[in-house]
Amino acid sequence: MWLFTRPPAGAEPPLLVDVRTGFEYNWFHIPGAVHAPGVIWGDTHAIDAKIKGRTVVVVCMTGHRSQFGAWSLIRHGAADVRNLEWGMIGWLLSGGPVVSSDQEPAAGSAVNGTNATQRKGTDENG
Known part of the structure; x- marks a missing residue:
């Protein structure tokens, strides 16, 4: 639930780095997450500039x-790195907001769910 809270005034929110495959990420992800699957193999070049001085999840x-x-x-x-316990499965089970790539919220939306689609197992059939 730590990710649902807003950072203190003036503090930068944590950088969310999603290391899943492109298919998984496009299917659903946490709003604002950066897709960087190469990080698990040591390829951090795409996010090196973003991790300086930030909490990374x-x-x-x-x-x-x-x-x-x-x-x-x-x-x-990276100085402050955290692993999201139970991953996206835990995030979904705890009611965390997710979006698919075609539903990405407007830039600047907070991780707390503003403008995010809440998926609760619904589909075309209800």
């Missing part, structure tokens, strides 16, 4: 792959 589907991503980011100089 790494996420995968279950929390296992993201551990490798967290270790990789620590080796590349």
Whole structure:
């Protein structure tokens, strides 16, 4: 639930780094998450500039792959790296907001769910 809270005034929100496959990320992800699957293999170039001085939360589907991503980011100089416990499965079960790539919220939306689609297992058939 830590990710649902707003950071203190003047503090930058955590950077969410999603290390899942492109298919998984496009299917659903946390609003504002940066897709960087190469991080689990040590390829941090796409986000190196974004991790300086920020809290980074790494996420995968279950929390296992993201551990490798967290270790990789620590080796590349990130000071405060966290692994989202239970990954996207836990996030969904706790009621966390998600979007699909075709529903990405407007820039600047908060992680707390502003402008995010809440998926609760509904589909075309209700």
